Amino acid sequence: MSDDILLKMRGVKIDGKTGDDWLPIIKGIDLDLRRGEVLGLIGESGAGKSTMGLAAMGYVRGGCRISGGSIEFDDLDLAKASESKRRSLRGKRIAYVAQSAAASFNPAHRLIDQYSEAPVQHSVMKKDEAETDATDLYRRLQLPNPDEIGFRYPHQVSGGQLQRAMTAMAMSCRPDLIIFDEPTTALDVTTQIEVLAAIRSAVEQFGTAAIYITHDLAVVAQMADRIMVLKHGVLVEEADTRTMLSAPTQDYTKSLWAVRSFKASAKPAPAADAVPVVSLRNVDASYGPVPVLHGVSFDIHKGRTVAVVGESGSGKSTAARVITGLLPPTAGDVLFNGEALPPSFKRRSKDQLRQAQMIYQMADTALNPKQRISEIIGRPVEFYLGLKGRARDERVRELLNLIEMEPDVFGHRFPGELSGGQKQRIGIARALAADPEFIICDEVTSALDQLVAEGILRLLDRLQTELGLAYMFITHDLATVRAIADEVVVMQHGKVVEQGPKTEMFRPPHHPYTDLLLSSVPEMDPDWLTNLLEERERSGIKVESADA
Amino acid sequence: MHPIASMAIKRLGLGLLTLLVVSIIIFSAVEMLPGDLAQEILGQAATPETVAAFRKELGLDKPPVERYFDWLGGAVQGDFGKSLASKREISDLMSTRLGNTLFLACFAAAISVPVSIILGLLAALYRNTWFDRLINVLTLSSISFPEFFVAYILILMLSVGYPFDLSWVLAIIGIWFIMEGWGSFRAGRKIGRVFPVIPAIVLIVGAALLANLVTGYWHPQMQGVTSYPSISNIAPGAPFGERVERSFLPALTLTLVVTAYMMRMTRAAIINLLASPYVEMARLKGMSPWRVIVTHALPNALAPIINVVAISLAFLVTGVVVVEVVFVYPGVGQLMVDSVTKRDVTVVQACCLIFAATYILLNLLADILAIATNPRLLHPK
Incomplete structure (x- = not known):
């Protein structure tokens, strides 16, 4: 099993600066990820999910620091490696997909130029090879007009398409690991399905390992093989997706599961002659x-x-x-x-x-x-x-x-x-x-x-x-x-x-x-997305949304 | 029509309207100046009759509104009338002068724009390091002195052969270097986190400079470096090389005055974007800090940078008055100062109008460029 491990994080501690003090954000978390495995990270905002995801790239945001622990990616400790060493891995072997594709694509450049930036700068491909490759990936992710869409600017493309284009961009160097940081949170439900399907097929086709960060349990149930629940920078519970969904052991996890149970009291129907407000x-x-x-x-x-x-x-x-x-x-x-x-x-x-x-x-x-x-x-x-x-x-x-x-x-x-x-x-x-x-x-x-x-x-x-x-x-x-x-x-x-x-x-x-x-x-059913996609394919329903 | 073209036409119309308003203001302001040209030329001894006759000859007896429209009508055709004092055509007077002023402005811009944008980018890249602070201190000090002072200092140091011992200046710079270097060490700050040796170099250079004062090893002296003339009298038709040499000091003075604005705006505009998600994305794609700033932040920071460059360029054309006077440079600014002392109303008006037109034109250009660099407007959905 040890050969199989791609990412091994041990006792990771990350502090954030508030005024003159360093306050802990991540309080010592262990994380293992095998090649080709998809790990779901869930928790409320402030739980440290994104910080943890970025730490897997050896990256911390401004005002934060890694204060302890090790982050071994393929036997290289990213917590101790030099900045140039880390930079040579980012984009090439570990890629990132951000929450808001609209904000994370540079408004000043065409999509395809942003796609080819990482392969060209990391000397993986030449510019023209990267562009051919981009078109190919756009087609696999079922973007409309794959030959032409790359030459548009981000503002000319809809949110769901941008999110798929960003997944394609993350794939550009065929990385070993992709961090998905709430990739569908900003999307409509109908668009979300397309993006989820695209992400899942991309990850399966290339055997890429992934860390999937979200606060939506139903989404993570579709995507992840294994789930970790975080709260205030501490690991609450970790288990296989099916075990986690059917038999959560911790109270906090159970409370997350139970959220959707609230129902407002039913009210009597208004009288037929009542004047509406x-x-x-x-x-x-x-x-x-x-x-x-x-x-x-x-x-x-x-x-x-x-x-x-x-x-x-x-x-x-x-x-x-x-x-x-x-x-x-x-x-x-x-x-x-x-x-x-x-x-x-x-x-x-x-x-x-x-x-x-x-x-x-x-x-x-x-x-x-x-x-x-x-x-x-x-x-x-x-x-x-x-x-x-x-x-x-x-x-x-x-x-x-x-x-x-x-x-x-x-x-x-x-x-x-x-x-x-x-x-x-x-x-x-x-x-x-x-x-x-x-x-x-x-x-x-x-x-x-x-x-x-x-x-x-x-x-x-x-x-x-x-x-x-x-x-x-x-x-x-x-x-x-x-x-x-x-x-x-x-x-x-x-x-x-x-x-x-x-x-x-x-x-x-x-x-x-x-x-x-x-x-x-x-x-919450882990097979829901698979079944739905099959059913839609069988009945020939075309997903009609704002994207179409 | 392309939205940018229609926008440019709209802005151009607005610019012309502004110019019209400015022409009214110039005319009324000059009209309100105390004193009278006829009186000024004829002197105290003139009788009221001769003054009145002379006024009539100059056309000063007509009502102001009529004179305004005569003037405006001529100005639109490029005819600003005759100088009241010298009786020469103002357009003749102006053409060589304006050429000289534009040459000086272009010269200064050619140095200051690239230098300040590159310094701004470097300051953003190495923000909050000693390099950033050094650039800020230097540019801010040069902008804080009045132009004539900067001009005289430059004349003193680069033109007049005054044996000027720089050891003390170097020693002061040395002390400052030592403080910065020590501070960098204490804070664990390294330039761009790439070269850990930089604070050490800063410290050593500072110590060497300070030691120089004691040992007296190196006394750089300004032994009359007279290659740059302090009087920039350019004859019409002078060859290009001579023009460059003779206008070098005024151009350098102007550069020192405008660099700080552009450099600081570039730095601020870039740093403002460094927190945006797409810049983080570029970092997470493994791009180098310099590439992140130049290809990811700069294209999105162009609008404010273009604006400050345009305002600086406008200043280079219209703000040269003092510099031209100090260096006796034959440009529009000096012409204007001369004309004001001579109460040569028509020339003053023409100069003002040309300055106003330059300002409006450059700002117009900046607006259009700023919008044209925005892909949302250049490539609509």
Whole structure:
């Protein structure tokens, strides 16, 4: 077995610099990887997965250092090797596939030039050989127009295709090991399938060993032979994929497995004559000359959650912008409690503005980093409700209590001093500060870890029951839909393709697109991807997505 | 039409509009200058009648609006009218002068642009090392002195045969070297982590320079290196080689003044991109630090660099006034200063307009280039 081992990490310790102190990120982890084996690394954000993956290349990010242990790659200790020695391995024998292909491809160069850079610079191939090879790999990874796509710039290629092109780039020198760092996290479910299939076939064809980093258990179940669970820089559990899925031994692993169990309480259907809080009537909208929405209609009733699902570019967020008045529709109406709202937010009264609030995907960027929490929440309280001085402070305290955050502890902090989940709670409190009837939640949980996301969903559900709020829940994650929605609206290419109560939506027969969406959600079964691909091939379903 | 072409045309239109506004401002500003040309030429003893007659002869009695449009109409056709003081055609006066000024600007740009961009790249590559700090200190000191001071120092050191013992200067540099070298050792800093010997070399050089003061072994003296003339009087039609030699000191002065801006902007623009995922990707592909900076960071940092280069070039054309006066260089700047003292209004206006046009044109060019280097705009979807 010892000959077989490609990568042997022993007692690896990595520190990160915070101010003047070095704090441990990885606290002594052992890792073995055989040739041709795929190892899954899972854990929440901050668990040290990416740091561990990069350490396998002998690389640490700025402000970090390897403070102990050994990283033996093919009998060379990368922790002690010279920088030039490590550099000669990177790209050539160990390659990396990053989370966001759109950000990790250099915008200034064509794809094929970036493909051939590593082979040419490492003197593996000449430029023209590398280009022929690139076309060949693009074809194997089933990229459209393989002869031509390499000559495009990254911005001219869609996200799913870029991710496959990046996998091809990692393969360019036929490395022994590839680190996949959350390669499908930023993609839609339908696109994710294509990328997963491409990665798996590439790894199998060349017998490449891989470390697959993700926080999505269902995804790692499809890809990995063996799984390691990390938490706060410590190894929690390690086992074969099937053993790990069927019989996790540690409590933490079990809790990760159980996350998807949350379900919001069922609510009675609205009375037939009830006036919906928000109602879209045949709304068309466009960005400049580009039409985005075509005749979109749906209703949202008091105390109920409508989930709007679809891939990126399907018009979900545009519909939200129309409701808030940020993008006046070119045709159709937005009704609020039966009354038409002025198309643009500029012409709406303060009370109309107050009624509809938003919670954003990235709480990081949606909160002013220079304002204290009490100011962030106090500002809408003062603006919409006209409360000042002590009354305002009282209201801020109430709101903080409502989102289960201690006012005395958090009121005077800055957003930078909070965790991701806490920031999102502040985002919720800020929306509640206006005392609205209706809240748009735009992908509010997609940037969060599953345990944290579940907490946010529970909070939203409790607030809905207590305050009778109506939610429009924009998401591409069908597990979230299952958890919280009462009704579902499925959108594709700016049109509503199907809508109805959740219970009906998850029961066949479906619209073909809904079917595609539902069947593309990875399941915990390790054979799921194989079976799905076989089934799709048999029935001849072409994967139709934004990529096509 | 290609989006870049339509954008260029739009910007050009805006540039012309700006120039029109600037021409109004120049004209009104000159109009508001105290004093009167006729009075100035005729002197204190002139009677009001002669002054009035002379004003009429010069056309100064017409209403300002009419004079503005006469002037503008002529300027558009390249005719700036006659100099009020010397009665010569301004366009004749200007053509050789403008040529000289542009020559000096191009000369200075040819040295300063490549030098500052390469220094900026090196400073980004060896950021926070003694090399980076040395370059920053040197360029910042040269920019901190007024131009005329830099000019006189250069004249003193490179032109006038003053026996200038440099031992003390070397000793001070030596002390600084020793401090830097010791600091690098203490911090374990190595230039680019490649050459661990560098701090040692720095220390040794510093010690040698300091020892030189005590032993008096080496006394480099500026023994009248008179090859560079301190007065750059260029006759029209002088051969190229002579022009280069005679304008070397003013060009060097300008280079010292503008290098810091461009170098620091290049450094900052590059360092700003070093945290981006595609730069990390390049590192993870095993590319060398120099290649990462030149082929991965630089192409994406071009827009701010082009902008600062354009502003520096504009400064080289329009900011030469002081330098031209110090070196008695026959350029537009000196012409302008002369004309202001002579109250030669029409020449001052023409100079201002040419300076403004240069500024607008160079900024326009920078905008277009900055957009053209962005592949998102050059190759739309």
